[in-house]
Amino acid sequence: MKIRVKVNGKPYEADVEPRTLLAYFLRETLKLTGTHIGCDTTTCGACTVLLDGKAVKSCTILAVQADGREVMTVEGLEKDGQLHPLQAAFWEEHALHCGYCTPGMLMASYALLQENPMPTEEEIRFGLSGNVCRCTGYMNIVKAVQSAARKLSVESREAVGEVATSGTAAD
Amino acid sequence: MALPQTEMRPMGKPILRKEDPRLIRGKGRYVDDILLPNMLHLCILRSPYAHARIRRIDTSKAEAAPGVKLVLTGEDLAKMNLAWMPTLAGDVQMVLATDKVLFQYQEVAAVVAETRAQAEDAIQLIEVDYEPLPVVVDPFKALEPEAPILREDKEKKSNHIWHWEAGDREETEAIFREAPIVVKQDVRFQRVHPSPLEPCGCVADYNTATGKLVFYVTSQAPHVHRTAIALTTGFPEHMIQVISPDVGGGFGNKVPVYPGYVVAIVASLKLGVPVKWIETRTENIASTHFARDYYMTAEIAATEDGKMLALRVKTIADHGAFDATANPTKYPAGLYSIVTGSYDFKAAFVEVDGIHTNKPPGGVAYRCSFRVTEASYLIERVVDIVARRLNMDPVELRLRNFIRKEQFPYRSPTGWVYDSGDYEKTLKLALERIGYEELRKEQAEKRARGELMGIGISTFTEIVGAGPSHSFDILGIKMFDSAEIRVHPMGKVIARLGVRHQGQGHETTFAQIIAEELGLSIDDVVVEEGDTDTAPYGLGTYASRSTPTAGAAAALCARRIRDKARKIAAHLLEVNEDDVVWDGAAFSVKGLPGRSVTMKDVAFAAYTNVPDGIEPGLEATYYYNPPNLTFPYGAYIAVVDIDKGTGAVKVRRFLAVDDCGNVINPMIVEGQVHGGLTEGFAIAFMQDIPYDADGNCLAPNWMDYLVPTSLDTPRWETDRTVTPSPHHPIGAKGVGESPNVGSPAAFVNAVLDALAPFGVEHIDMPIYPWKVWKILREHGITE
Incomplete structure (x- = not known):
């Protein structure tokens, strides 16, 4: 089947087998291997991407279901050579060890902050509970999301002029 | 983009990770x-039966399926003498089954096709005619005379694999005969999986033009894999990358x-294209290989005032169908004899019997230095029961029996020489930080109100960092590790290590x-691991051995470079080598601090201005054979509350005070502790792989x-205390596994402490809510 899908802002057209899962389409057809696969039961969330802005597990979505829609993967987070505040925070807070869950965690966190820009620790733990990390024990992931939320909040207040960009007392 | 990290003297600092960008x-x-x-893509057909004779395999439909390039069975591999392969424990394991299968999900046949989906479709077209055989799941039943012999290929017609013992049986029994108190407990460490x-997974890429096999594999021990592949297949080792x-x-x-892995390699050799x-x-x-699955019985002989005298341990180890532990050759039960832990027993005797059952092979050391987790859990669990029987606080009993700091280096009754420790200091820090006295008061108040709160202690000692080579090998390869450092003319460094x-x-x-x-600065150094064509030979990363072995090799290799650099520095400074001093940043002339050259100056000179009699270049390799293992330890305290209505355990607080010697990067050490505690928590409360009577994996x-x-x-x-290892070049000990080794006992001890009013002394892991709920109901708690 022919599908048209926009991935990280770029339009693609491809002919896919109807049974092709979105995760395999991204990884093998588009060579966007940042989206990982860790289980077969929609448990681990390593394959989390955004479909029209909503976090989905791409191992449980068919590529044909993405036809005419927009997908964002971990490769789409960095803009103009600038890491997204979530990426920077994961680095600064040591929120990854092996890195295999990281793309899915980042995308689930991104979706969470879109819905709830300043989540509490409990809300973060609930929001990321569909994503498994076997290495970190989650504490630093929670810290990273909190830190990114603070940064994003300052950035958005700066954008609407609420905070003096050169001020010393920001945040 | 990279965050600027031009940190000089980076040891001990929380440097952000170079791998993260x-x-x-x-x-x-x-x-x-x-x-x-x-x-091409490979899929494997697996057995639905735990024990069955294979009467016939018909692959004709699969061969005709779309996209299929190759179908392989055990018979095909047998023609190449590859139907069986060696395990790391000196046993053999079937690659693809020939005459019978020994566990559910065992590999039976394989299909290689253009896409993964086609291969998956095609394996379902393979027809296998099985004749089910009686299944043995329980290792105790496997030892009964009427049990079917599972391994008909072996000379020994028994499901018993080996018997292993450590310590002194007679001395231990003499103490037990006289002991005023003997405490005995059966403790199960359930089957889990990392x-x-x-x-x-892997990609085998055989190049027909060059004759080289490049084998990409997600491996903790790439060099061992290379040698094992060469041994198994006969493929020349220098042509395997x-x-x-x-x-x-x-x-x-x-x-x-x-x-x-073996099937993918055979397929690539046959087809001349990469096979994933x-x-x-x-x-x-x-x-793939499980972990633990130990049935342990411990007995402790003690005096009435709480002096523990002797320890006796008997264990049945379920190894599944093939003995595939990743243990050093001489240690079929790994380092399990560390079971005397942090306590100064006069004598100990430990025996383990390995048994075959119709279950997957193993067991690997799951975030553990070869059966140390089983040992640690056992001793820390049973010490708590001793305290209970003597009506002593578990802290007091531990303090009374610790190996004292002046006893180090300490020879244990099972023969290990502990390098360093101050157990009392670490436990006291933990007690102070968690507020132990206040917690006990709170617990007493809650008990009076009928609430269930528990405090669990674990004061474990690990044993990590194998070698030394005289005692430790895998497949005969001695357990050392290695580093190679190349300093380029501009003073930039690439280092490669044998671990992964x-x-x-x-x-x-x-x-x-x-x-x-x-x-140099942290940014001047790049570290590379995992490519056997470039890295020096090493045994790999497991058993918390990387810092104790390869970390030591890295330090000593750098010192070897510094020794040569000193000679070149003397030439540049125009003085005798004896007059050159190194201050950690530069070489200078003794008594003339103004005259100095940096390592970067020396690096440039090593390629541009070398004095006569000195080899150009600035590179070194170091193979480090550790003189002893290292013995990290810790004091962990868990605080739990139990919901009487559901039996659910809530871990309210958990404090881990670790002592892993000198710390290279405190951020990474803390991260490792978080991760290990989480796996220990999972084992205590969640992870278990049960089998039904027919050997079905549940x-x-x-x-x-x-x-x-x-x-x-x-x-x-x-938190941490720091007691450096006296024999390690930078005083480090290794930490990645301590939290997983030490924490299960703290969790379980806390639950049993909460249930103490009911006289319950032990519950086997995982502590599911239903197990607690059942106990509460049995004691009339119905709230």
């Missing part, structure tokens, strides 16, 4: 990310060689060691094999 961008390169031209987020790219977690799961095999989660849990990290941060910590030793996926999420996982509190 690629991983946070989704630009890591894990084995499934390797996409090669003309690559289950890293990235399953196992093993590349272990980014590894998505290992925890022991990625030490062994699995049948899928990536297992599913079910294949990972149900066929899976998230431990070696690219950062080993760069810290080398930069510190060479007086938890072959992550819906039934429960791995903790962010909602399940408690908040961790950490």
Whole structure:
């Protein structure tokens, strides 16, 4: 089947087998291997991407279901050579060890902050509970999301002029 | 973009990880990310039966299926003498079954096709005629005379594999005969699986033009894999390049060689194109090597005032169908004889019997230095029961029996020489930080109100960092490790090591060691691991051995470079070598601090201005054979509350005070502790792989094999004391496994402490709510 899908802002057209899962389409057809696969039961969330802005597990979505829609993967987070505040925070807070869950965690966190820009620790733990990390024990992931939320909040207040960009007392 | 990290003297600092910039961008390169031209895909057909004779395999329909390029059975491999392969424990294991299968999900046949989906379709067209045989799941029943003999291929016609013992039987029994108090307890350590987020997999790429086999594999021990492949296949070792790219977690799961690897290699050799095999989660849990599965009985002889005198341990070890422990050759039960722990017993005797059953092979050391977790859990659990019987506080009993700091180096009754420790100091810090006295008061008040609160202690000692080579080998290869450092003319460094990290941060910590030793900045050093064509030979990363062995090799290799640099510095400073001093940043002339040259000056001179009689260049290699193991330890305290209505245990607080010697990067050490505690928590409360009487695996996926999420996982509190290892070049000991080794006992002790009013002394892990609920109901608690 022919599908048209926009991935990280770029339009693609491809002919896919109807049974092709979105995760395999991204990884093998588009060579966007940042989206990982860790289980077969929609448990681990390593394959989390955004479909029209909503976090989905791409191992449980068919590529044909993405036809005419927009997908964002971990490769789409960095803009103009600038890491997204979530990426920077994961680095600064040591929120990854092996890195295999990281793309899915980042995308689930991104979706969470879109819905709830300043989540509490409990809300973060609930929001990321569909994503498994076997290495970190989650504490630093929670810290990273909190830190990114603070940064994003300052950035958005700066954008609407609420905070003096050169001020010393920001945040 | 990279954050600027021009840190000089980086040792002991929380340097941000050098591996992260690629991983946070989704630009890591894990084995499934390797996409090669003309690559084919392999899928494996597995047995639905735990024990069955194979009467016939018909592959004709699969061969005719769309996209199929090759179908392989055990018979095909037998023609190449590859139907069986050696395990790391000196046994053999079937690659693809020939005459019978010995566990459910065992490898039976394989299909190679153009796409993974086609291969998966085709394996379902293979017809296998099985004749079911009686199944043996329970290792005790496996020893009964009427039990069917599972391994008909072996000379020994018994399900008993080996008997192993340590310590002094007679001395121990003499003490038991006289002892006023004997406490005995059966303790089970259930079958679990490391289950890293990235399953196992490989790409075998045989190049018909060059005759070279490049084997990409998610491996913790790439050099061992290269040698094992050469031994198994007869393929010349210098024509095999093993590349272990980014590894998505290992925890022991990625030490062994699995049948899928051998099949992928055979397929690539036959077809002359790359062949990829990536297992599913079910294949990972149900066929790659499990961990633990020990049935342990411990007895402690003690005096009435709480002096523990002797320890006696008897254990049945379920090894499944093939003995495939990743243990050093001389230690079929690994380092289990560390079971005397942190306590000064006069005598100890430990015996273990390995048994075959119709279950997957193993067991690997899951975030553990070879059966140390089993040992630690056992002693810490039973010491608590001794305290209970003597009506003593578990802290008091521990303090009374600790090996005292002046006793180090301490020879244990099972023969280990502990390097260093101050157990009392570490426990006292933990008690103070958690507020032990106040917690006991709170508990007394709650008990008076009928509430269930428990405090659990674990004061464990680990044994990590194998070698030394005189005692430790795998497949005959001595357990050393290695580093090679090349200093380029501009003073930039590439270092390669024989280990292979899976998230431990070696690219950062080993760069810290080398930069510190060479007086360079952290950004001047790149660390590379995982490519057997470039890295020096090493035994790999497991058993918390990387820092004790390869970390030592990195430091000593850098010092070897510094020795040569000193000669070149003397030439540049125009003085005698004896007059050159190194201050950590530069070489200067003794008594003339103004005249100095840096390592960068020396590096340039090594290629441009070398004095006569000195070899040009600035490179070194070091193979480090450790003189002893290292003995990290810790004091962990768990505080739990139990819901009487549901039996659910809530871990309210958990404090881990670790002593892993000198710390290279405190951020990474803390991260390792968080991760290890989470796996210890999972084992205590969630993870278990049960089998039914027919040998069906009841938890072959992550819906039934429960791995903790962010909602399940408690908040961790950490602290540390520092008691350097006296024999390690930088005084480090290793830490990655301590929290997983030490924590299960703290959790379980806390639950049993909460249930103390009911006289319950032990519950086997995992402590599911229903187990607690049942006990509460039995004691009339119905709230």
